[in-house]
Amino acid sequence: MAREVVMPKLGATMEEGIIVSWLVNDGEFIEEGDPIAEIQTDKIVLEVEAESSGHLLKKLYDAGSTVKVHEVIAYMGEENEAIEQTENFSESKDNKLEEINEQEKVRKTPAANKLAKDNGVDLSLVSGTGPNSRVQKQDVENYLQQDTSKITPLAQKMVQDLKIDDKELIGSGQHGKITKKDVLSAVTKTTSAQERESSQLKKVPLKGMRKVIAERMSESYYTAPHVTLTTEINMTECVILRKQLLPVIEKETGYRLSYNDLIVKAVAHTLSKNKALNISLQNNEIYFYEEVNIGFAVSLDEGLVVPVIENTDQIGLAEIVKRSKEIVANIKNGKLSPEYFENGTFTISNLGMYAVDSFTPIINQPQSAILGVGRIVEKPVVKNGEVVINSMMQLSLSFDHRVIDGAPAAQFMTDLKENLENPFRMLV
């Protein structure tokens, strides 16, 4: 009976191979294991060996041909044997003779055969995944890896009892044999993980404010291409100004002036002159806001809110102090009225009270820009050719590059720097 010689699958990713050359002529006798042809994969050139002795009846492809894996490339059989007849014969899947033959002889690729011989694997025990259940090299590799004899009887009983997948265990015994120790080790790991889960980890469903924040942050991050510019501000003048204004504003408002108030004032002042950042992209339309409504991030136990001071650029510093303090007090008292959070056009996220120098804030959609504020630290700086100690602070501006270009963003930062470094001007 004519036997198929197929393009072997020589690697997990191999889809096709090139017949580099035929090493046997039609009609020529070949011993089992002798090479028939050279095959090139995408990586190497290998030989296809005869699975059994016989005559090469017919080559189906010329050298240089590209053939898909498992395709028949030639037939072998008895001398002068007719192929057509045997082709039909072999295709007759319900033919009993075929079944008997298949039982007696395992269909396998040469690579699988070699790997099996090298490792002493009985191919009749390996399930073939190739055409007509032909055993592939990968099948033998899988069989070698899944050798179930590599577990001690005790470990086997424990695995069954504890319903552990022994394939996930790493054997520490001789030649990787899975032992009791390995099972116990896996159980200990699982148990301790479960214990951790039950005693140390608290699972809380994502809901409420946290869910809204999560959705909005990821939506903003993945829809708006963020660009972040950073600059360092010399806050020395702001420190002086604050010190001077503290008693004045406290007397007027009853609240203490914070650096955040000064920054809100400076940002509003700068934004009113850099309206290119006071915009929003919604439904493919760019909204240019006339009002400058600064939002500032306030951290609560449940999450983060951004109340807004409307027309921030229109009001004085004392009013900013008053409004911001009242809003924060109300929010922290649970008065989360919607009006506090409406109509924001730009956000400030200030982490200056923490040990944070700079960070890249995520834009509070549908706004197009956000300013991240770091802490104020005293640093040696060069001023007029001399090293002096000044109060320095870093600012990071994240902006939506879909609607804001780098230059206006950089101009905003430049102006903001100018304003914060000369804060008295803002009050004029």
Add this chain to the structure above:
Amino acid sequence: MTTFDVIIIGGGPGGYVAALRGASEGLRVALIEVEQLGGTCLNQGCIPSKTYLKNAEILEEIEQGKQRGILVKDVEFSMEGMVSYKNSVLNNLRMGIQSLLKARKIEVFNGLGLIKNSQEVEVISNNEKTTLSTKNIIIATGSRPLIPKVDGLENVQYHTTDTIFDLKTLPKSMTIVGGGVIGVELADVFSSLGSKVTIIEYSNRIIAMEDEEASKALHKKLHDKGINILTDHLVTSVSEENGCKMLVVEKKSGEKVFISSEELLIAVGRTPNDSATKHIDLVYNGAFIKVNDYLQTNISTIYAVGDVIGGYQLAHVASAEGLTVIENILGNQKKMDYSIVPRCIYTNLQIASIGQSENDLKSKGVDYTVTKYNLFGNGKAQTLGKKDGFVKVFTDSKYGEIYGMCMVGPYVTELIGQGSAYMSLEGTVYEMAEMIQPHPSLSEIFMEVANLSIGKGVH
């Protein structure tokens, strides 16, 4: 100066086995031995005692031959012949070790090994000193008999295992202080040869570290043989009068006993030889060198194996430790596993145990099942005329894991190897029950006890 990969101080079963494996693995090995190769095991322990025990067994069997219809007349025993035969056995074995060491190109130095530092060892031989350089050191200096503080002992002639195997004449009577393995084995020997033997043991039973039932069985066997066994007794003073050793022995209750014998054997335990380590700052655990799981001392390139680190103080454990150290020197990071160590007593009612004893399991609070099968029902034991004994297997009821085994009876010191195999390969009592054993054989007791353990007892 040649730098060795490893210098081993001590040519006993810990040292020479490590040397052979090390050389096989391509290490350059030096072995230093101050006395004879083979250590205590070959020269003053396992091998001479087992040679003598075989003599005792032969004599006992001749005695029992009458029951089987074998009449032997004029049985004569020669102490000189026994010593001579024992020496020939020892010589053969020593020559074997020498040949192996030579074949593996191990440089053997005869002298006292003294560790100078973690890289240098000095060999002192005939007042000559040679300094050897090395990357690793294995201390395998073994132990020597422990001599207890007893009033008057320093003034009497007594034996230890260092001298007892070279006795020229058979003593009419012998007192053995210590009812441990050495004590009971030599009591069996000298009793069989014809001496009147007394064992004095401080514990409440002989071979106190072993299974209580096994201990009782051996006590009965030795007692039936005519050996006087005093447990719960302490020797308080010794004196010598007219060549006789006079012992004052005090019972724990305070009652005094006076024992007189021709010879006195001290067999209360062993203390480590620390001569090699005087110049280095090793950390000790009592008298023994402290080592970690990898048998490293506090100096990472200095390892210690065998009696010098305490623990089991068995030749096969020392050898296993030596092999483990070589793996570690080769960088394979192997921990010493003491969970499946066979322990054998070669008296003519043999005792062999492996794994955890019932006491271990009780003290650890392990939930275990004990199954016992008496040797009486075994056909081969009947044919041998040695039907005293039993096998006990300690298992867990869930998986049938074999926690330990204790065997009493003929050839159990050989049979326990089967227990080693079951346990090492983590076979459970179910596999033990299914295994086909030859018939008739003593091995059948494994199958019997295992089936009994799982409720499918056959006989």
